[in-house]
Amino acid sequence: MKYKHVIWIVVLVLVADQALKFWVKTHMSMDQEFIIFPNWFRIHFLENPGMAYGLEFGGNFGKILLTLFRLIAVVLGFKLMSNLVKSSYSNGLLIFGSLILAGAAGNLIDSMFYGMLFSDSNYYQVAQFLPKGGGYGSFLHGRVVDMLYFHLYDDTLPAWVPFSGGKHFIFFAPIFNIADASISVGVIAILLFQKKLLHKKDSAPEETVVATPEQTA
Structure with missing residues (x-):
């Protein structure tokens, strides 16, 4: 696998990620959703200023710090x-590493530029791309667009379930994007198959040489 293949994987993930984010941002108001497959998959528009899957920390300073960290990580990621x-x-x-790099770059684009490129999204109107009055934020202050919602279970648990029986429960509530999914797939795959992945192509197990009676005589 050559470095150009790494670039192609990153580009393909970025195109898919940014295309979906652009469509959601310019066609949906905040918290609007479309049901794709009933009972398990929806497109639900949310924005978050922080980490993957809607996590955040540190307010405005934390946002700038996280964006700069993403930028450094992406630059070092290409070098790695x-x-x-x-x-x-x-x-x-190389494939799974490329997915992690692509996901980090996808959310970095949101954080760095979306505040300057789009007007603010709210519950009553859809955002505009390159608005006349300028975007909703400055450089490094963009919010990450999330939309993928796989609520695999959304119901009241049976009474016999320990501790939570009879309570409403949603399994896998986070709303995320293609970049988040790309990072997760890459990280999980490397962790699960690290023994098979973390080696060089030309490396091979050392062979054990068994001496014959003639050699030991």
Whole structure:
């Protein structure tokens, strides 16, 4: 696998991520949702100023710090991927590493530029792209657009369930985006299959040499 393949993976994920975010931002008001598959998949528009899956910390300072951290991580990520390619690491590691890098870059674009490119989204109107009066924020102050909502279970738990029986329960409530999913797939895959992925292509298990009677005589 060559470095250009890494770039292609990153570009393809970025195009899909940004295209969906752009459509949601310019066609949906805040908290609006479309049901794609009843009872388990919806497009639900939310924005968050912080981390993946709607997490956040530190207010305005935390937002700037997180954006700068993402920027440094993406720059170092491209350098790391280049070194992994040159060192002939497994294709699996390069693919999943590319997914992590693409996801980080996707949310970085939101954080850096969306505040300047879009008007504010609210519950009554849809945001405009490149509004005359300027965007809702400045450089590094953009909010990340989330929309994927897979609520696999949204109901009252049976009474026999310990501790939570009879209570309303939503399984997998976070709303996320393609970039978040790309990061999660890459990280989980590397953690699960690290023994198979974290090696170089030309590396092979050392062979045990068994001496024959003639060699030991």
